[in-house]
Amino acid sequence: MHENRPRSITPDDLPEVITRYLTAHRTHDTATAVTTFTDDATVIDDGNTYRGSAAIERWLDQSANEFTYTIHLTNTQETDTAHYIATHHLEGNFPGGTIDLRYRFTLRDGLIEHLSIEP
16 A cells, blocks of 8 residues: 655655746745746645746746745655655744745646645
């Protein structure tokens, strides 16, 4: 019986599209970040769901300007060739000041189809 549990991988083993998204997100490069998603992608962050390119672009712009923070990649995992988790440690001027967030990616056709960000 094969269990579909995440296994640890190195950051270099993340698919290029995820690395491109994470780099663009970290540098607040919304134009590049939005190109990593499928046209019908969904993002779930802070209890809100954003569907489609226009909504995701607005979310990226808002999240880039809402708080000032540092972000460090602390762990990367692969469940299968379409499902990855990148855990980040954030410190900044948001409520609580520090948090570890799991970015759960689902890929389709070389792009991000779904991203869920949660503690």
